[in-house]
Amino acid sequence: MRSEPFRPAAAWLRAYLYFVACGVFAYSTGALDALLNSRFVPSNAGALWWLCSAALLVFITVAYGVLWSRWTLRFNRKLDVFPQLIFGLSWGIGYALSFLGFWHLSLIAGDGWPTWAVFLLAYTLISLWQVLWQDLVWDIYVSPEHDTPWTTKVKVPCTHVPNVTFSLLYFVAFDAYWGFVAAQVLALTLCSFAMRMPAPWCKDVTPAATRHPFVFGLSHGGGYVSPDPANDPHLKAIGAPY
Template identity: 35%
Template sequence: MLDYFAALLAITFVALAIIYDVRFRPVPWDIYRPKAAWLRAGIYFCCCWLLSYLSGGMQLILDSPVVSTAQLNDPGWVRFTLGLYGFILIAYAGVWSNCTPVFERQKNPLISALFGFLWGSSSGQLFLAVWLIVGKAGLPDWGTWLVTFAVLAAWQPNWHNIYWDHYIAPEHDTPMTQKIKALGCHIPNLAIALTWLTFYENYLLFVSLQVIACISASLGMRYP
């Protein structure tokens, strides 16, 4: 069944790319068009989900228990997990959203939340896929954490600065808010969530953390 889903993702990727090329290729890149942005985002989301499938991450999410009985009986796991979810909510629904200029964009919470869910589920699976791929190198846990963090810490800001923040997300930052979000949200999110994943390997919950973060961010920026 998962193979069919991956095939559907590949077909969707091609279809979105063709639609985008036909409808929006002539549109100047410096003009923000929500429909074009959704198509670009959809293409990116498909790539992330396909990478998750190819890395085995998608299969692990489906096959692994969400939480084990041993974890529920472990006070350390409970405290770490609740603390991490609390941090994500405060960082993204609080700090990130309050530091985001929305200009004159109207609220459309259902559309924004849908985009955030797709964004978060793809980003979470991208992070998981990189962690799994690095893990195949046979490094100790701390080495896998370090390499994964280095790869994602290099990828995320460059991807956002070069493409995402210009052609997918509407304008939502200033130089100052970028620094606040990086230091107060993104870097600790990546560092703490990867540590939690390395310790406990709760794959679905790991992805859900990024879903919460991205839904909060999408609502905060009023994604159109």
């Protein structure tokens, strides 16, 4: 079922309310203070840190700059560099702060636990939150339509899951707060450009997210379903099967 028309100004307002909430969450768990008091190059940095940092940079660039972008519907939305850059930077900072908040929440809940157990708890909390928030809220009320049921299935295991896994492992191994934030900022800035996030003042018509039925009468953002998939130019542009 189709949602209300996409309204860029409302989408930006909702997004920035969430980004502020992410900052408050990070502050309340001590993550923001830890970030601001950490060094960009960790004190235990050595050849391995540089190697892992370069590897993470390459992965993020390929995963989001190539794969995620290749599988993203744009519906002829124009490239609007400044607002898409601002939105992407804000998106990356907000999400990174929320992830760090979950890490510190796990440290509090697992006081005295070994690092691997804290990691598993944080990873579980981040994964559950991302699945619920992204599918039930973000992809409906913030993002313009940019996925299909097929792209969702391929993007998650090829980009999002390894991003959270590798970035969190990198963060834990090196206590690299700023490196972790930088990775998420790069990833989501690339996403903002790839999906062509409309500026708040944009008047162009763009499809809103297609709402698919979910449990308990809720809806989730399941992606665009074409009435004529075999001849749909938008599906052909991203190589989606029909």
